[in-house]
Amino acid sequence: MSDVRTIFELSAQNRGAAAQHLSERPGAMDDIPASLRRERAPGLPEVSELQVVRHYTNLSRKNFSIDTNFYPLGSCTMKYNPRGAHRAASLPGFLNRHPLAPDSASQGFMACLHELQEILKDVTGMQGVSLTPMAGAQGEFAGVAMIRAYHEARGDHARNEILVPSAAHGTNPATAAMCGYRVAEVPVNASGDVDLEALKLAVGPQTAGLMMTNPSTCGVFERGIESIAAVVHDAGGLLYYDGANLNAILGKVKPGSMGFDVLHMNLHKTFATPHGGGGPGAGPVGVGERLLPYLPVPFVAQDAKGAYRWVTDAELPDSIGRLSAYAGNAGILLRALAYALMLGREGMHRVGEYSTLNANYLARRLEDAGFELAYPDRRATHEFILTFSESARSRDVTAMDFAKRLLDYGIHSPTTYFPLLIPECFLIEPTETETKAELDAFVDALVAIQREAEADPEKVKGAPYDLPVRRLDDVKAARELDLAWRG
Amino acid sequence: MSDVRTIFELSAQNRGAAAQHLSERPGAMDDIPASLRRERAPGLPEVSELQVVRHYTNLSRKNFSIDTNFYPLGSCTMKYNPRGAHRAASLPGFLNRHPLAPDSASQGFMACLHELQEILKDVTGMQGVSLTPMAGAQGEFAGVAMIRAYHEARGDHARNEILVPSAAHGTNPATAAMCGYRVAEVPVNASGDVDLEALKLAVGPQTAGLMMTNPSTCGVFERGIESIAAVVHDAGGLLYYDGANLNAILGKVKPGSMGFDVLHMNLHKTFATPHGGGGPGAGPVGVGERLLPYLPVPFVAQDAKGAYRWVTDAELPDSIGRLSAYAGNAGILLRALAYALMLGREGMHRVGEYSTLNANYLARRLEDAGFELAYPDRRATHEFILTFSESARSRDVTAMDFAKRLLDYGIHSPTTYFPLLIPECFLIEPTETETKAELDAFVDALVAIQREAEADPEKVKGAPYDLPVRRLDDVKAARELDLAWRG
Amino acid sequence: MPFIPHTAEEVQVMLSQIGVARTEDLFDEIPQNLRAGALSSVPAGASELEMLRKLGARAALDESVVCFAGAGSYDHHIPAAVWDLTSRGEFMTAYTPYQAEASQGTLQLIYEYQSMMTALTGLDVSNASVYDGASGLAEAVLMAVRSNKKARSRTVLLPDSLHPHYAAAARNICRHQSVEFVGMALDHDGRVDLEALETDGPDEVCAVVVQQPNFFGMLEDVDALTDWAAERGGLVIAVVNPLALAVLKPPGEWGGSGADIACGEGQPLGVPMSSGGPAFGFICCRSALVRQLPGRVIGRTEDLTGKPGFTLTLQAREQHIRRGKATSNICTNQGLLVTAATIHMSLLGPVGLARIAEHCHANTRALVEALTAIDGVEARHQGPFFHERVLQLPRPADEVVAGLLERGILGGVALGAYHESMNHDLLVCATEKRTDDEIGRYAAALREVIAR
Amino acid sequence: MPFIPHTAEEVQVMLSQIGVARTEDLFDEIPQNLRAGALSSVPAGASELEMLRKLGARAALDESVVCFAGAGSYDHHIPAAVWDLTSRGEFMTAYTPYQAEASQGTLQLIYEYQSMMTALTGLDVSNASVYDGASGLAEAVLMAVRSNKKARSRTVLLPDSLHPHYAAAARNICRHQSVEFVGMALDHDGRVDLEALETDGPDEVCAVVVQQPNFFGMLEDVDALTDWAAERGGLVIAVVNPLALAVLKPPGEWGGSGADIACGEGQPLGVPMSSGGPAFGFICCRSALVRQLPGRVIGRTEDLTGKPGFTLTLQAREQHIRRGKATSNICTNQGLLVTAATIHMSLLGPVGLARIAEHCHANTRALVEALTAIDGVEARHQGPFFHERVLQLPRPADEVVAGLLERGILGGVALGAYHESMNHDLLVCATEKRTDDEIGRYAAALREVIAR
C-alpha cells in the first residue's frame, strides 16, 4: 500500500518541526520598508520532523538505484559509488570552506584540485585541464567555446559549422548550437564506424570541428579514428572528444593519442561519483597545446615554492572565462579524486578491462540466448546494443515493453531508444563493478521476458506490475500540465 | 522479487572489497609462534564493496521502523528519534574519545554526562543518578543490587524476596532472581490497580522490596501508589520504580514524589534514542538519599572549581561497583542529553501530555468502533490495552492474526500478549510524535481487518501477504535449530 | 582490485564464453599504436584508510575559520535530517528518472520541489534545477531573448550591483547568441540609479535583470524597476536569494505585473558551502514561458489504473529530443541538491525559513553596529539592506582579511578585485549561526588588525 | 512544540472525541499532591542549532589527541560504508524484531552475524549480543556455572592478567549467585603462571577464564590452560579480541578439545571508541550449551509457502517467557552495533581483517622499538604479544601521560591504578591508523617528557 500523498497533503496550519525554528526576533526586520517585504507567508508545507523523515524515507524507497539494483543504463556508467569518496568530500574542512576564502586558507582544497588536474591530464594525454564545468554538457560548451575562440583568435571567421556523427548524444548538437554553430551530421556505417567518405565530403573551410565519442555511442571502438583526425585536421577543424565513454578505455588509450584537441570527462560516470537522481556531475575539460590559452577559469596552478593559486582571467586573458559563480562542483571533484587515489595507477587500467569484459560476456550470453546484437561482428566496448525490432514487428512487444517488464524483475532497464539510429534498441552498460552473477541474472530475466512475450505478449505490454505505480501516462502529463501543487 | 540469499551465498574465494584491504606486511607476525596462530582463515564472506552495500541496503528495506511506519508497540515508546541527537553524538570529539582518556582530556564529555545526571535527577525527583547501566534490565539489576546492599549493610539478612505485580515485565522477576532473590507476585485487581489487601498479606520481614511501573503495564495509573509505598516501607522494604513507562508522566509526576526509593529509566524509550533493531539502550538509575552510597560507578562529579571527575569505588567504597568495562553506553547518553536540551523544561511536560492525549483519543475511537478495551472505565495513560478474546473465541481470529494483518496495512503491530494477565491483548502506545491522521489511519485499518475477519476469517489468519515473507514457522525454527550458516 | 568483484575463476569462465583467451584480446580492434603507456602522474593505489588520511590532512588545513563571508554562499545551519535523508543510497545513486515507474521517489520529490519554488517566488512554474545561480542567470537571459518575440531589441540590462561572477558567467555563456548586454549604473548607495535610467536608459529593451538583495546586500526598488522594464517591453529577470524570499516580496508580485522569470542560487536551502559546489540553480517563470524553460520539468499524471504518479514532461524542449534546437544543452543537473533543498524547506516551513532570515538580518545588523563602532570603519551605503553589507575600512580590505584570518576569522569578501574604487571595501555577512560572542571576537580582531 | 505535531484545532477535535475539556483532565486519576513542580535543573528548550552549538563546543574540547591507548578499546579505521548503512532509518529506528515478518532485515543480518562470529571463534553457536565485553564475561560465567552440572565446584578461576574492569564487572554481576572467584597468579612475563597452577591450583574447578591476548597484550599458552582446565572438569571461557581472531588460534581449537565458551568485546569490528559505548559483547559456545545462552538468538526457518526466513528462537530461555527462571534478565541488547560489525566483517572479509591485525601488530612493534630506544624505557614483559604492550618508564606513568597529552598524544593507559606494583607502567598500542610519523612524534614527545 504505497502512499501517494505529497508533502503538502500532510501539512496543517501551524504545524511545524519546532526544533528547527529559531526563536522569534521581534523587530529584526523593522529597518526594511513594508513595500519590500512579503505580505503573505509562502505556501510551504507545515509538517513535523517525523513527518518529513518518514515521507522522504518512504519516497526514497520508491527509487531504483545502484545501491539497490543492477542498473545497466547505457552511456551512464552506473558503477559503484564508493562511500569512502563520499566521506572524503564530507570532511568538515571541505564542506565548510567558503568559495571565496583566500588562498592562504585554502591550500588543502587547492592541493586536491591540482592533484586531480594532473591525474586527468595524464589519463587523457592532454596538456591542460580545467575542472570548472559542472557536467558533461557544460564541459562540451567550454570545449566548443574554446574551439571557437581558437578560430577567432586566428581570424578564421568562416568556420561556422560543427560536425557530429548521426549517433551522437543530444548534448553535442545542442552545445554546438549554443555556441552559435550550425550542426551537420555525419552518417555512421553498418558496422558502427563513421563513414569516412561522407566525412571527407562534409568537411571544408566552414568546419570548426567534429565532436565525437570513442568508443562511440554505438558501443564500438571507432577504428578509423586516426583517419578521421587527419581529415578534420587537414580541413582546419579541431577534434572534440566527448568523454562520456571514457570508462571503456580508461588507462588503455589516451584520447590525446587519438588526435583529439579538446575533451570533457564525465566524472559522474568514469570517476564513480554518484548521480544523485539527476546530478550533480562534473565535466572537466582537457586541451592540447593549442587551446591552453582559452581554458575556462578558475583553475589551480602551483608556484615554485609549492604554493597553490587560482588562475583567473587576469592571468589568462584569452580564457573563455568563468561559466559559473565559483569553481565548479567542488564536492564532486573531491569525490573523483578520492576514487582516483583508491584506484591508483594500476587500478585505472582495470576499469577499462573489466568493464569491457563484462560487456562482452553479457553480449555473448545474450546472443547465445537468441537476442539480436546491433553489431554482431564487432567487439563490444564497455557497452553494446541489442535491438528488439523483430519482437516489435512480429509481436508488437517493443524495447520499451521489455524495459518496463525488467523493472518487475528488480533490474533497472538499460538505456532505450538511444542511439536514435538503431530501432527498438537497448544500450546496455553493465560496468566493471558488477559480478558475473548479476550479469547472469540479467540474461535469465530477459530470457524469461522473451518467453512471456511469446506466450502472452499483453502481459509484457502491461508491465510493470510490482512497482509503486503501473505504466504512467506521459501524454496526459504533457497535455494537462500539472507542474506544481496547488492545493 | 525479494532476494533471500545470505551474504555467504554472494561470496567467492578471493573476492573482496579491495579498497578496504591494507597492504601486505610480510613478516609482521613472525614473532608469534605458529602454535598460537590460526591455521585456516575464518569462514567470513568474501564479497565486493558494492555487494555489501547492495545486500545490506536491501536487507534494511525489509524492516519496519519508526522512520518508515507507524509503530505503536506498547511499552516500547517508539517515538521519533531526532536526527539532531544522532548528529550530536556523532561529533568527532565524542566518537573518537578513548574511554580511558584522562579527565583533563575529557572535560567536554564529562560536562555532558554531568548535565544529564542533573536533568534526570530533577525529572525523577531523586537524589543521585548513575548513568552506567546499559539498558533497562541492567538498570534493574543495579537497582535491586543496591536494595540488597542496603539491607545487608544494615545487617538485615532475612530479606530474601522481591515482590512484583502479576502484570510485571519479565525483566523484573528475572532481575530479582539474578540478584539472588525469590520472586513473589502480587495480583492486580479488575481495574488494573495492585490488589492492596493482597499486598498487605504478601509483605513481611522477608520483603526486600517491590518492583513496579507506574503507569503500570496495564496502561493505567496506579492510583494506590501512596498506600502501596506505605505498606512496603512499613514492612521495611524498598520501592523500585521501573521507568519504562516514564513517558506518560514526564514532567508531570516525579517518581520520587510517589515514594520510590530507586528507579531506572529507559532512555531509549522516554528520551527518544533509537532502538537500533534491538539496542543499544541506556538504563540510568536514580536513588533517594538512603541508597546514595551504593550507586554503581563510574559517574561524574563536579568540584568547586567546576572541574569534572569520575567517581569510582575508591571514592565510593560501598558502591555495587562497575557493571561494564567503561562508563555505559556513552553515545546513547549523549543522544538523550541532546533530546532533553531540545525539549527543554517546557517541552518535558508536553511529552506526558501529548502521549496521553494520543492514547486516550485512540482508545476512545477504537472503543467507539466496537473494539473492547481491557479497562474501559479507566483513563488511558500513554498506552492502553485492547483485547480480542471475543474474536478469538467466536471466530478463532486471534490478536496475533490481527497483528500480522496490520503489517499488510503498513502499520507495525502493537505489543501482543503482554501483559500476560489480559488474554488476546494488544498493548498500544502511539507516542506523542504521531499525528491525529496516523491514529485515524490505524483505526481505519483495524476496522477494515475486523470486517475481513467477519467476512473471511481465513484471510486474516493467513496474513501477512505483502511482506518479504509470509507467516513464519516458529516451531520449525526451535525444533530444527539453524543458527549459523554452514555453506 | 578495488571495486572490481571478479575472481580469476570467473574471468576464465567469462573469457571462454566469449571465446577469447585473454581480456587483452577484447581490445584487438584498437590500433596498437594508440595504446597508453604508464600513468606517471597517478600515484599507486591507496586503501580507503590511506586516501582518507591524505585528504583528511588537507581538509584539516582549511578548517576552523569562523565565517563572516557571504557574497552568494552562506554559512547556514542545516538540520541533521536533511543530509541523513539526502545521502540515502536510493536518492544518491539513482540516475536521472528516465524510467518513471522505477523513479517515483525522485520524481515526486522534484514535483514537490517545483511546487515549493513557485510558492517562494510567486511564479507559476519551476524547472528541476540548473547548475548554479550564475549559469542559471545565463539560461534565464537566453529564455527571455527567445520568448520576448515582441521586442525588437536584443538588449539585456545588467545592473552594476549584480554579483560580478554572475555577470561574467552570463556574458560568457550568452556570448555566441548575439545578446547585447548593457550595464545599469548605481547610485551612491549601491543600488540601480533609477533616475539615470529614466533619463538615459534605452527606450526599448529585451530584458532587465534585477538582483534582490543585490551583490552589496542592498535592496533595490524592485517595484519601480519592474514597472520601468514593463513599460519598455522588457521582461524582468529576478535574481533572488531563496531564503530572503521567506521575508521579502516575491518576484511574482514585483511592480504592477510581476517579474517574468526568477532565478538564483539554491545553496542557502540546505546545501553546505563546499567551496561553491555542488549546489543548484533554480529557474521559475510564468506559465506562458514554460516551453522556454531549460532542463528537466516534472509533471503529475496517472498510471493506467488512474493512480497518481509523476514523470518527466515537456521533453520536447530538451537536448535528447530536440538536439540542435533544444532550449539548452543541459542534461545532468543538480538533482541531489534539490533533494536536500526540498527536505530542508519541508523541515523549516514558512515559519522556520522566516526565522532564519530574521536571525541572519539581526546578526548582520549587530555585526555592522559592532564593527562601525571602530574608528575609521563605516557602512558604505545607506538604505535598506538584507543580511549583508559593505563596510569601508581605513586600510585595504584584502590586507585586513589576511590579518583577520590569522585570528581565525574569515572576515568577509574584499571587493577590490571586483571594483577598483572599492579597494577598502569589505562585504560582510553574519548568518544565524554566528553568535554574539563570535561577533565580539570579530570586532576585537578587527580593532587589532586596523591598529597594526 | 519540538517533535509534537498537534495543531490547536486537532487537539480540540481529539479532546471532544474523548469527551474532556482539557488535556489536563486526562490526568485526573493522579492524586493532585503528586504533581510535579517546575524542573529547575532543566534548561529552557534549545533549537537543534543551539543544541549542536553547545555540544559541539564540548566535543571540540576533547578532540585532537592522537590515540595510542588500547586496553580494550581500539582506534581502528571504520570503512565509510559501515555507518552509512548502519544509520539507515530502517536499521536504526526499528525495535527488537518481535514481528518477524516485518523485521527480516534485522533478523537475517543477525543470523549472518551469528554465522560470522562462529567462524571467528571456531565455536558452534552465537547469541545476538550482550551489552559489552565485561558484562558478557559475567554472563558467560553464569552460563558455565549453570551448565557444568558435573562439577561439584563453584570455583571460577580468573587470571590476574584479565582486564581488571572485566574482573570487577564479573564479580559484581555474579556476586549474588554464589560463584567463588579465585585468582590465577602470573609469571614474570605477565602471563598465567602455569607451573604455579600445576602445583598449587585446585583439583577441581567449575570454569577457567582465559583472556587472549591478555590485558597486557601478552599471549597466554591457551592450549596448556585449556587442557589443564579440562583435566579438572572445568569449562573454559575464552575472553578474546575478535580482530585478533583473524590471525590467532580460535578458542574452538584451543587445546585438545577447545574452549567451551568464547566472549569478548566487539568494538574492534567497526564500532567507534565513543568513550566505551555503545559497542557490544558477544558470546559463542558449543552446541551443547545453546540452551544456556543469555539473550536473543536468531534461527533460520521457513514461511508457510516454504520460503526461507528468519525469526527469534529458543525464546524459552528468555525473561519475557521464563521470567524468574530465565538464563539472564537481558532484554534490549546492542543490536545496532551488531549491524555495524556484520557490515564491517563483510567488507573486510578474512583477508582484510587479517591485514588490519598485521598492521596493528607491526605498528605496535615499531612503536615499542622507537620508545624503548629511549633511555630508561623498557618492555615490561618478554614473550609473544599481540598489538599491545606494557612499557616500564623511568617516571610514574600517569605523570608521563599528562605530559604527553599536552603534546597532543594520548600515550596509553597508566597501570598504577590497577596494580600497585605497576606505577611506572604504561600500556601502549598502535593500531593500523597510526603512521610512522605519529610514532616518531610520540617518541620525540616521550623523550621531552621524561627529560623534563
Ligand SMILES: Cc1ncc(COP(=O)(O)O)c(C=O)c1O
Ligand atoms: C555520450 C554523452 N555525451 C554527453 C553527455 C552529457 O553529459 P552530462 O549529462 O553530464 O551533461 C552524456 C550524458 O548522458 C552522454 O551520454
Ligand SMILES: Cc1ncc(COP(=O)(O)O)c(C=O)c1O
Ligand atoms: C516495563 C518494562 N520494564 C523493563 C524493560 C526492560 O528494558 P530494556 O529492554 O531496556 O532492558 C522493558 C522493555 O521493554 C519494559 O517494557
